[in-house]
Amino acid sequence: MVRTEELRRLSLAALRILGVAGAYYAGAWFGLQKEVIRADATGISPLWPSTGIAVAALLLLGAGVWPGITLGAFANITTLGTMDGVQLVVLAANTLGPVCSLLLLRRVGFRTELDRLRDAVALVFLGGLAGMLVSATTGSLILLTSGELPVGFWTAWLAWWTGDAMGVLLVTPFLLLLSRLRLPLRFHRWAEASALVVTAAVVTRLATVTPFTLLFLVFPVLIWAALRFHLAGSAPFALLVSLRAVWETTSPTGAFAHHTLLERMISIQAFNGSLALTSLLLTATVTEQKNIHMKIEEACETLAEVVDQLAPGEWTKLRLRNRDREWERDREWEWEREKRGL
The missing domain is CATH 1.20.5 (Single alpha-helices involved in coiled-coils or other helix-helix interfaces)
Structure with missing residues (x-):
């Protein structure tokens, strides 16, 4: 009986690792559709969903699924080219980045509900910006020293760091939200939600394809989504806008076509960073205030019961x-x- 239980536990752990590997590889394939730099068997994209998938998996399933990140990264590298010493370092960097983010988040007591302002701040600055420095810096340096980097170091480093960080800031909250959804969904504001979806689609299209600088138009819609629907509204909208912005900045005929690669990476990093920061901080603040109000109401009801008993x-x-x-x-x-x- 003990042996059967242990076999079942190991089988479940293996399935989790394989699931993480498959999700990581799918995210890498999606990110490579808009890659801006190719260095041998390494593709660099301004939005790398795999890092967001990896961090979410580590937060939800535990540090034990880290081999899944390595397997997914290995499958991605071997798909693009051959595995050599340089790619082994890149493989290690892709694994260490999300693990470092996990350790930093655990250090500050991060909660996956994202219902506190401190959790949103931690995910932005520790999980996204700080943790991804490891993978971007290590990967860019090894490609530079091996002579495989087709562009300048800082251009490659910024594109790598941008893609990894945005994967955490935009994809991880969305996956954390999905992990909490339970069927059947109970929702009473379908009319407002439908209006928000239509408005978001129109404004996102208008803000990203016009030759004028109208990206700021998405922020009123983002505020609406965060105030009324919290993370369920802001996380999908922020991800949608980011995908559209990345698509536009990497398009050879888009609104950013006349900019250099470095200028485009700076622009998309600043925009996506502002988008993610606004989404997470505003949502966490509203949710935290709502929870405080509920606790006050519960305390008042408890006090009323005590007074009525006395x-x-x-x-x-x-x-x-x-x-x-x-x-x-x-x-x-x-x-x-x-x-x-x-």
């Missing part, structure tokens, strides 16, 4: 007395308005 009926009398006072104040206010002819 002095039966007194709490009811007090509420009725307060209601009568409010009614009297409203009547006096109406009389004053009538006297003034308002």
Whole structure:
């Protein structure tokens, strides 16, 4: 019986690792559709979903699934070219980046619910920007020293860091949201949600394809999504806008075609960073305030029950007395308005 249970546990762990590997490879394939730099068997994209998938997997499934990241990265590298010493270092960097993000997030007590402002700040600055320095710096340096880098070091480093960091800031919150969804979905604001989806589609299209600088138009919609629907609204919208922006900046005929590669990477990093930061911080702040309000209401209800137990009926009398006072104040206010002819 013990052996069967252990075999079952190992089989489940293996399936999780293979699942992470498959998801990582799928994210890498998607990211390579808009790669901006190719160095031998290494492709660099301004949005690398695989890092977001890796960090989300480590947060939800535990550090034990890290071999899945390595397997997924290995499959991606062997698809693009041959595995050699340089690619082994790149493989290690792709694994170490998400693991470092996990360790940094655990250090500050990160919670996957993203219902506190400190969690949003930690994911942005520790999980995304700081953790991904490891993979971007290591990978760019080894490609530079091997002579396989077709562009300048800082251009390659910025593109690599941008892609990895944006993968964490945009894909990880979306996956953390999906992990909490339970069927059947219970939702009562379908009309507003439908209006938000239509508005988001129109504004995103308008903001990203026009030759004018109209990217700022997405922020009012993002604020609407965060205030009314919290992470369920802001995370998908931020990911959608980022995908459209990346598509436009990497297109040879897009609105950014007249910029150099370095200028495009700086622009997309600044925009996507602002987008992710606004989405996460605003959503976390609203959710935190809502939770505080609910706790205050629960404390008031508990206090009311205690008062009613100590002095039966007194709490009811007090509420009725307060209601009568409010009614009297409203009547006096109406009389004053009538006297003034308002």
